[in-house]
Amino acid sequence: MSSPKFHPIKTNEQLADYIPQCGKVELRNPNIANMEEDVLYHISLSNRTQDLKEMFSDVKFVCFGGSPTRMKKFAEFLVEELKVKISAGQALYNIAQGSDRYVLYKIGPVLSVSHGMGIPSLSIIFHEILKLVYHAGCYDVIFFRIGTSGGLGLEAGSVVITEEAVDGLLRPYMEVPTLGMILQHPSKLDQEVAMELMSLAVPASDGYSTVIGKTMCTTDFYEGQARLDGAFCDYNEEDKMAFLKRVYARGICNIEMESLCFAAYCYRAGIRGAVVCTTLLDRLKGDQITSPHSVMEEWQARPQKLVASFIKKRLGIE
Amino acid sequence: MSSPKFHPIKTNEQLADYIPQCGKVELRNPNIANMEEDVLYHISLSNRTQDLKEMFSDVKFVCFGGSPTRMKKFAEFLVEELKVKISAGQALYNIAQGSDRYVLYKIGPVLSVSHGMGIPSLSIIFHEILKLVYHAGCYDVIFFRIGTSGGLGLEAGSVVITEEAVDGLLRPYMEVPTLGMILQHPSKLDQEVAMELMSLAVPASDGYSTVIGKTMCTTDFYEGQARLDGAFCDYNEEDKMAFLKRVYARGICNIEMESLCFAAYCYRAGIRGAVVCTTLLDRLKGDQITSPHSVMEEWQARPQKLVASFIKKRLGIE
Numbered sequence: 229m230s231s232p233k234f235h236p237i238k239t240n241e242q243l244a245d246y247i248p249q250c251g252k253v254e255l256r257n258p259n260i261a262n263m264e265e266d267v268l269y270h271i272s273l274s275n276r277t278q279d280l281k282e283m284f285s286d287v288k289f290v291c292f293g294g295s296p297t298r299m300k301k302f303a304e305f306l307v308e309e310l311k312v313k314i315s316a317g318q319a320l321y322n323i324a325q326g327s328d329r330y331v332l333y334k335i336g337p338v339l340s341v342s343h344g345m346g347i348p349s350l351s352i353i354f355h356e357i358l359k360l361v362y363h364a365g366c367y368d369v370i371f372f373r374i375g376t377s378g379g380l381g382l383e384a385g386s387v388v389i390t391e392e393a394v395d396g397l398l399r400p401y402m403e404v405p406t407l408g409m410i411l412q413h414p415s416k417l418d419q420e421v422a423m424e425l426m427s428l429a430v431p432a433s434d435g436y437s438t439v440i441g442k443t444m445c446t447t448d449f450y451e452g453q454a455r456l457d458g459a460f461c462d463y464n465e466e467d468k469m470a471f472l473k474r475v476y477a478r479g480i481c482n483i484e485m486e487s488l489c490f491a492a493y494c495y496r497a498g499i500r501g502a503v504v505c506t507t508l509l510d511r512l513k514g515d516q517i518t519s520p521h522s523v524m525e526e527w528q529a530r531p532q533k534l535v536a537s538f539i540k541k542r543l544g545i546e
Numbered sequence: 547m548s549s550p551k552f553h554p555i556k557t558n559e560q561l562a563d564y565i566p567q568c569g570k571v572e573l574r575n576p577n578i579a580n581m582e583e584d585v586l587y588h589i590s591l592s593n594r595t596q597d598l599k600e601m602f603s604d605v606k607f608v609c610f611g612g613s614p615t616r617m618k619k620f621a622e623f624l625v626e627e628l629k630v631k632i633s634a635g636q637a638l639y640n641i642a643q644g645s646d647r648y649v650l651y652k653i654g655p656v657l658s659v660s661h662g663m664g665i666p667s668l669s670i671i672f673h674e675i676l677k678l679v680y681h682a683g684c685y686d687v688i689f690f691r692i693g694t695s696g697g698l699g700l701e702a703g704s705v706v707i708t709e710e711a712v713d714g715l716l717r718p719y720m721e722v723p724t725l726g727m728i729l730q731h732p733s734k735l736d737q738e739v740a741m742e743l744m745s746l747a748v749p750a751s752d753g754y755s756t757v758i759g760k761t762m763c764t765t766d767f768y769e770g771q772a773r774l775d776g777a778f779c780d781y782n783e784e785d786k787m788a789f790l791k792r793v794y795a796r797g798i799c800n801i802e803m804e805s806l807c808f809a810a811y812c813y814r815a816g817i818r819g820a821v822v823c824t825t826l827l828d829r830l831k832g833d834q835i836t837s838p839h840s841v842m843e844e845w846q847a848r849p850q851k852l853v854a855s856f857i858k859k860r861l862g863i864e
Binding site: 258328352 | 573614646664715724725765766768772814
């Protein structure tokens with residue numbers, strides 16, 4: 229079973245011209261098609277134990293978000309919005325309940341999935357959801373991340389649609405240490421989906437603003453985002469403000485912890501993807517998140533509403 | 547409120563001589579002591595809303611683990627092991643239940659905390675737990691990570707006590723992009739605690755082996771750990787095996803996704819820390835985790851038992 233030493237795999241440079249895919253979901257891994265069984269370990273599914281085609285082939289939209297509770301609420305919200313019929317005596321249930329790592333709900337052609345916090349946690353579920361929609365034979369799927377973030381120069385509660393994701397040093401790619409090398413995967417997002425989302429925001433009636441801009445994605449919530457209130461802090465208020473202002477001046481609208489991986493994996497998979505986050509505070513004004521729970525609940529529902537509008541429009545509902 | 551441009555903060559080089567602390571927990575952030583309120587956002591606690599001293603000042607051991615369900619079970623296990631009295635009509639409850647990000651249980655002098663998956667998720671909860679034990683005025687605290695991993699050259703179900711944590715390129719430090727710089731924090735672990743844990747393993751009666759060795763910590767479960775079964779894979783079986791064997795030859799016993807940050811933060815905080823993980827498979831033999839649920843449950847209980855033995859010994863129980 230010896231493989232040739234130089235095998236025909238596309239390099240990152242070749243991938244740079246990769247066009248978002250409109251068609252059947254394909255994997256950039258030839259091994260999967262030849263595996264007897266593929267266990268999607270962290271969502272407790274398998275292409276042998278379950279009939280994934282039967283269960284998921286109609287999926288057109290996958291919505292990822294950090295918190296399991298929020299993604300459950302989003303699923304319940306979509307039942308109403310998409311007028312999905314739930315039979316008497318039945319209820320939405322967490323398809324991934326065999327694992328306690330993530331939650332996974334299906335609402336008609338939409339999946340609502342939690343991804344936890346940070347790039348590694350998102351990475352695991354992204355791999356497994358991508359394999360899921362591949363095994364299911366899905367077509368023309370769009371991925372969304374709906375989340376929370378710290379804003380820059382925006383009123384708290386504003387919504388940011390990510391134009392481009394960059395890392396904590398403003399680099400527009402995700403680095404993945406792979407077999408002793410650091411590979412860089414460009415984090416481009418689909419501009420058409422972003423513009424279509426933007427067209428559905430109605431600031432006048434919404435009562436809050438929605439903007440398109442760059443998102444900085446960090447590996448840490450405290451030092452990585454220049455907070456002064458972590459357990460460790462080796463800089464002062466002046467250093468912090470200088471950094472945040474420089475970042476703001478270069479077009480960064482908000483800071484969170486997953487967009488870079490989400491964008492890089494969507495681009496690499498040839499899947500159209502968009503990131504929509506609410507801002508829980510203005511980082512140019514402070515570090516701590518202290519707004520009342522009820523207020524933040526409403527703010528967190530804003531990206532959900534926007535993505536739901538997009539899905540309804542695409543499905544021709546209303 | 548202008549601060550001096552060059553302020554007296556210890557550099558990483560000075561920190562390299564930092565001695566594990568036996569005494570009151572201190573923070574390497576002078577700002578916290580001067581804050582009117584410190585909201586520990588992701589565990590839904592605050593030093594103003596709650597009396598953290600009253601609640602937590604007796605804490606001596608903090609046990610972190612990825613899965614919320616597993617850390618709840620560990621809490622229940624400790625109630626039995628430490629013979630903690632639960633009053634009639636009362637029950638263990640998740641102190642962090644105001645947030646759905648992490649779980650936090652208190653069992654006498656022990657905290658059982660979930661950290662989710664990957665370094666960023668662990669980083670957030672570590673910052674907040676460290677601030678918690680600081681606000682509570684705790685003394686002589688020891689931190690543990692009890693988790694799961696992929697083993698190298700070990701029978702599945704073996705237990706690894708981490709001697710040193712390294713990243714995916716074998717570097718013994720954690721890189722944190724901080725205000726536009728990449729800072730490196732050494733990931734040293736306390737050797738005394740590791741040896742004391744090792745002395746409590748009894749292979750003959752345990753029925754499985756416990757070893758001390760190096761742990762590789764990656765930012766990704768699939769490509770970062772040289773798996774062939776992710777949604778993306780740009781290498782083949784030969785490349786994978788060559789990498790894993792080279793890593794194994796350099797003393798790496800297991801691979802997981804949090805030890806580097808755990809070790810780096812413990813060292814930086816001057817807190818004695820140890821990482822104890824079970825191995826769910828031998829990565830020199832495969833990628834997929836396919837053992838029956840009940841078998842894996844028993845394997846996952848092994849690091850819990852070892853850490854419970856340590857705690858009991860220290861508390862003089864039995």
